[in-house]
Amino acid sequence: MANALEMNDDGTSHEVCVNRNNLVSDQVLCVIDDEGKNVFLWLGKEAPVRKRFVGAQTASKIRDEQGTGFRVRSLDEGYEPDQFFNSLERES
Numbered sequence: 001m002a003n004a005l006e007m008n009d010d011g012t013s014h015e016v017c018v019n020r021n022n023l024v025s026d027q028v029l030c031v032i033d034d035e036g037k038n039v040f041l042w043l044g045k046e047a048p049v050r051k052r053f054v055g056a057q058t059a060s061k062i063r064d065e066q067g068t069g070f071r072v073r074s075l076d077e078g079y080e081p082d083q084f085f086n087s088l089e090r091e092s
Helices: 049-066 082-089
Strands: 002-007 013-018 028-033 038-043 071-076
Touching: 002 049, 002 082, 013 028, 028 049, 028 082, 038 049, 038 082, 049 071
Parallel strands: 038 071
Antiparallel strands: 002 013, 002 028, 028 038
């Protein structure tokens, strides 16, 4: 399980624990991968545009907080690299 931020329709976010088995298609999540220096922006295939927009803003903000070595990687559901799933299995 990893800690992530889930985007809400109202433009806010809240912290959730996720793993590869509880990802939901209408979610947008930001997952920090400290080891790979990534901020993964996971976009569920049924996620509304509003959540996607909020997710992009949140991911950029997180990257700025983490430092210049981090980069935002946007991932569409179904096209996730192994590195993303590996980051979900690490304890945060």
